[in-house]
Amino acid sequence: MSDQLADFFSLLENRIDSGIVELMERGSATDPRDRLVNKSKFCLKPKTTREVSSILYEANQRGIQLVPIGGSTGLVGGHIAERDNQVSLSLERMNGIQFSSEDNLITVQAGAILADIKSIASDAGRFFPLSIASEGSSQIGGNLATNAGGLNVLRYGNIRDLCLGIEAVLPNGEVISSMKALKKNNMGYDIKSLLIGSEGTLAVITAAILKTYPLPINPLTAIISVNQPCDALSLYNQLSEKFPDRIMAFEIMKYTGINFLKKTGFKVRYPFLKEAPWMVLVDVDVNIGSTSLREEVLQTLHDFLDQNSANEIILSNSLEKKKEIWKIRELLPLANRKIGSLCSNDISLPITKIPDFIKDADKILFSFSDKIIVNCFGHMGDGNLHYNVFPTTEESRKNLEKSRYEIIRIINDLVTKFSGSISAEHGIGRTKSEELKLYEDKGKFHTMLTIKAAMDPKGILNPGVVFRENE
Numbered sequence: 528m529s530d531q532l533a534d535f536f537s538l539l540e541n542r543i544d545s546g547i548v549e550l551m552e553r554g555s556a557t558d559p560r561d562r563l564v565n566k567s568k569f570c571l572k573p574k575t576t577r578e579v580s581s582i583l584y585e586a587n588q589r590g591i592q593l594v595p596i597g598g599s600t601g602l603v604g605g606h607i608a609e610r611d612n613q614v615s616l617s618l619e620r621m622n623g624i625q626f627s628s629e630d631n632l633i634t635v636q637a638g639a640i641l642a643d644i645k646s647i648a649s650d651a652g653r654f655f656p657l658s659i660a661s662e663g664s665s666q667i668g669g670n671l672a673t674n675a676g677g678l679n680v681l682r683y684g685n686i687r688d689l690c691l692g693i694e695a696v697l698p699n700g701e702v703i704s705s706m707k708a709l710k711k712n713n714m715g716y717d718i719k720s721l722l723i724g725s726e727g728t729l730a731v732i733t734a735a736i737l738k739t740y741p742l743p744i745n746p747l748t749a750i751i752s753v754n755q756p757c758d759a760l761s762l763y764n765q766l767s768e769k770f771p772d773r774i775m776a777f778e779i780m781k782y783t784g785i786n787f788l789k790k791t792g793f794k795v796r797y798p799f800l801k802e803a804p805w806m807v808l809v810d811v812d813v814n815i816g817s818t819s820l821r822e823e824v825l826q827t828l829h830d831f832l833d834q835n836s837a838n839e840i841i842l843s844n845s846l847e848k849k850k851e852i853w854k855i856r857e858l859l860p861l862a863n864r865k866i867g868s869l870c871s872n873d874i875s876l877p878i879t880k881i882p883d884f885i886k887d888a889d890k891i892l893f894s895f896s897d898k899i900i901v902n903c904f905g906h907m908g909d910g911n912l913h914y915n916v917f918p919t920t921e922e923s924r925k926n927l928e929k930s931r932y933e934i935i936r937i938i939n940d941l942v943t944k945f946s947g948s949i950s951a952e953h954g955i956g957r958t959k960s961e962e963l964k965l966y967e968d969k970g971k972f973h974t975m976l977t978i979k980a981a982m983d984p985k986g987i988l989n990p991g992v993v994f995r996e997n998e
């Protein structure tokens with residue numbers, strides 16, 4: 528350990544708490560994509576906002592770089608320290624959750640686990656809609672820092688839409704407290720929205736006030752086999768025209784996903800009689816109060832089948848069946864991880880362009896190499912695809928790894944041509960900072976740099992994340 532770090536830690540231990548510095552345990556900061564390795568050896572674990580403020584103040588004075596870490600489930604490496612003189616900062620000891628039945632709001636500390644927040648809301652008869660496969664370990668501070676999306680964005684928005692108030696600590700130790708549960712608040716700049724999605728580069732988020740919603744009563748879940756993405760789009764158009772605001776999730780999956788699940792040993796019950804080239808998974812909130820739209824939604828699905836646009840439609844008629852169907856979708860990222868992608872592209876497109884994008888991207892990629900498999904799935908209702916590229920064999924992996932950036936560029940160029948985004952919900956982190964510079968509007972990129980320089984002039988918070996160092 529350098530003298531500088533030793534002095535810093537001894538000051539924190541004397542002034543704050545003798546147990547505030549911990550050795551970084553193996554596996555406490557990992558990259559779910561297994562590409563980056565955490566180099567930080569120490570983790571600071573404060574218990575209060577005041578302690579966070581002291582840590583940042585002292586680190587800023589000394590130019591010590593800090594890497595905020597939540598549940599370590601981020602997919603772009605924002606929580607992974609690049610050097611051993613960087614210090615991780617975890618808010619896991621700040622994990623309070625308080626539900627208020629007076630206004631149905633939840634006040635949380637940043638280290639609270641997402642699944643715990645959802646379960647406390649549910650125990651109170653309310654629904655906190657942020658739903659991601661990593662909810663058992665991701666923390667709300669990490670969710671806010673990445674502006675997490677997930678399955679229910681279509682109806683409830685991403686976490687930026689679910690957050691009313693925020694508390695955060697700036698790199699110089701100053702506390703921003705905007706813990707006001709207001710729908711309307713035009714007192715100057717919207718700093719809350721700026722900090723949400725800032726990936727630990729502008730401030731450390733310490734607490735938030737979140738909205739909850741009525742628990743959906745027995746939503747209708749259906750999985751539909753279609754031949755092509757344009758059929759999925761047609762179903763989306765028909766449902767959203769008739770039932771605006773009722774569709775909770777509209778997911779698309781290619782059959783490749785089923786093959787991947789089989790190959791990696793995940794046990795799922797395949798719902799269809801025949802092979803489904805593409806599958807759509809939809810949740811519709813059909814009951815509100817005494818009004819039920821179940822029959823009308825079922826009729827729309829039957830009409831869709833009659834138009835010969837669907838091959839098969841499977842409805843869930845029990846909670847068990849619903850879980851079984853959703854398990855297919857939820858296990859896909861884990862199967863992908865086991866197989867190991869060449870590149871995972873979290874992109875968003877105008878929803879009407881999705882079929883054309885998939886057709887064009889497949890065509891260009893397969894002419895680039897016939898040793899490629901694409902496992903494409905995602906939150907189609909949000910225009911968000913995970914267009915993930917894999918080698919056909921371990922042998923072809925070696926060659927294709929050399930062309931990884933070329934493949935990423937092919938996809939990103941096409942996304943840009945279709946007026947899409949190269950990062951829909953996972954953020955930029957460390958792995959996409961070069962791409963951000965290349966594909967983001969110059970004016971916006973320079974404004975972002977100006978904001979970073981103003982809020983963190985010494986560059987102590989998450990250097991290398993969003994922007995390359997010395998940008």
Ligand SMILES: Cc1cc2nc3c(=O)[nH]c(=O)nc-3n(C[C@H](O)[C@H](O)[C@H](O)COP(=O)(O)OP(=O)(O)OC[C@H]3O[C@@H](n4cnc5c(N)ncnc54)[C@H](O)[C@@H]3O)c2cc1C
Nearest residue numbers: 597598599600601605666668669670672675676677727732
């Ligand atoms: C299987 C799987 C499925 C996933 N599905 C989805 C999905 O559907 N939708 C989606 O949006 N994401 C998804 N993700 C990505 C990931 O779960 C989210 O990005 C999540 O919000 C990260 O939370 P975390 O607590 O794990 O943060 P970490 O991974 O620890 O950190 C993420 C970023 O936030 C910063 N950070 C963490 N805590 C704070 C804080 N208190 N203050 C400031 N900065 C902080 C870190 O520095 C880092 O830049 C998935 C990941 C996995 C592994």
